[in-house]
Amino acid sequence: MPTVILTGLPVPGSPLADELRSLGFDVRPATDPEDAAAALARVPADQRVAFVDSEFVGHVHALRLALTDPRFDACAVTGAFAVQPGARPALDRAAAAGALTGGAPGAAGAGPALRVPYADRLAEAVEAAGTAVQRPELGTLVATVPATPAERAEAVAAVASVDDEAVRLRTAVKSRDGFFTTFCISPYSRYIARWCARRGLTPNQVTTASLITALIAAGCAATGDRWGYVAAGVLLLVSFVLDCTDGQLARYSLQYSTMGAWLDATFDRAKEYSFYAGLALGAARNGDDVWALALGSMILMTCRHVVDFAFNEANHDATANTSPTAALSDKLDSVGWTVWLRRMIILPIGERWAMIAVLTALTTPRIVFCALLVGCAFGALYTTAGRVLRSLTRKAERTARAARALADLADSGPLAELAARLVGRTVPGAGIAAAVIGSVALLWTAWAYDFGSRQVVIAAVVYALLAGAAVARPLTGALDWLVPPVFRAAEYTTVLILAAKADVPGALPAAFGLIAAVAYHHYDTVYRIRGGTGAPPHWLVRSIGGHEGRVLLTVVLAAVLARDAFPVALTATAVFVALVVLVESIRFWVSSGAPAVHDEGEPA
DSSP states (O other): OOEEEEESSOOTTOOHHHHHHHTTOEEEEESSHHHHHHHHHTSOTTSOEEEEETTOEEOHHHHHHHHSOTTOSEEEETTEEEEOGGGHHHHHHHHHHHHHHOOOTTOTTOOGGGOSOHHHHHHHHHHHTTOOOBOOOOTTOOEEOOSSHHHHHHHHHHHHHSOHHHHHHHHTSOSSOOHHIIIIIHHHHHHHHHHHHHTTOOHHHHHHHHHHHHHHHHHHHTTOSHHHHHHHHHHHHHHHHHHHHHHHHHHHHTOOOHHHHHHHHHHHHHHHHHHHHHHHHHHHHTTOOOHHHHHHHHHHHHHHHHHHHHHHHHTSSOBSOOOHHHHHHHHHHTSHHHHHHHHHHTOOHHHHHHHHHHHHHHSOHHHHHHHHHHHHHHHHHHHHHHHHHHHHHOOOBOOHHHHHHHHHHHTOOHHHHHHHHHHOSOOTTHHHHHHHHHHHHHHHHHHHSOTTOHHHHHHHHHHHHHHHHHTSSOSOSTTGGGHHHHHHHHHHHHHHHHHHHHOSTTHHHHHHHHHHHHHHHHHHHHHHHHTTSOSOOHHHHHHTTHHHHHHHHHHHHHHHSOGGGHHHHHHHHHHHHHHHHHHHHHHHHHHOOOOOOOOSSOOO
């Protein structure tokens, strides 16, 4: 059980101790530094521990933000300071030093030098020793330690003037979200989140409910009947409401977790791509084969996300990061309506799911996919063009960390590694040039020549060699962040072309399964990097071949197997990749010591 050490003389009538207990803390009093150090020594090192000044006045949610957020090893507001086990050694040293200096912690009537709350002195000492201390933005919330009765009365009045619960509900909603989510979902989903919190439900349970609802929606779409399409559209919207609710519940109750971030990210893709498969199955029942459109939609969405992730990683900690294009964007942000327009035209997840749900209920799967491809293609072109302009016009030096992240996102296997060693260090700019040349040559050859032709095999070998050349030099160039999405587009689209050209039953569904398995691996890589734990182990990347190895394998299978055997080979490859990736991914996220993270607004 987490512990709060309440420092200083008790304040008659203060509700502070009861408020701390309501947050789940065991409250222990300490009137001087010696008592505080002794109380700290009795708290197990593997438990959260906090110091709060007995004269603290503020909102309960301010205390909740400072004392219970699992994402930070150390967190503080005025008069309150909490640490997790990771920062406990620094706290022990600070408390020992405080005990040696003497003086009652936060004692009433103390001299000016001692009026600094003991919790604040500890936080400053821990921070000075090199441990980062998070200080949450409180906005209208109050957190203070009054020095006089008059200041205390003023602080109590300030607390009474602000509705703590209203602030908590408002801040449960993302500060940056799409138009549909902001105005059509969040106004009521936040109350669903509060209802869930009061009944002890966790964000992970709500995330799972959202996934189950989406899978039922996909099953309804797979019936191919009009009632099934209508039910699928309604259930998809319900699933999206729950998808918004899980994040709002996490922010409302500060139930952040590494597992939760992973589930939220991967389940979103599982829901959307399962729904695509359901639509394709439903269309097939009515004699309309739209698997190529479903596969194209999945490829487009995945490549678009890789563009987002790669650009953000490349510029995560870039120095001298200035650009006229970015300045123009900031200027447009001052004009309110342009903000919402620019968020809507890129078709984020809210607008996208709303469009899919409505069109599913009212039209046919073919129309759904055509609209999706057109809308997402426009959004992808808009965002990618803007990022290319920013990259070309900004003067920035990218760090070794950014180059490492891009190399991990490239997903290079043994063949590319061997080619990189043979090529040696290349000239600046060669990375993106090699990636584009190899990818375009591969896709053109796969499109122009017959299924199974040796020219496609030769093009795949050249692609593997150029893939090595692309990563032979650290990816620090202005446009090198495009290397991972170019590779994703080349691999996925090659599989699509070959499956379509095979022209046998089951080839496109098998290709859909293979790309879904590989895409999961790529999303898993992204969220490990964003969680600060680094990419998956290299043995995993090697065991599934890297992008160039999978391309070469697929092309060779098309060349040596009969057309009827090609879907079986794709299915076997998909099962192998899925098993290897899922087993390692689940093992990592369940047992990982990664810090708790939560997505606060990444475009989806």
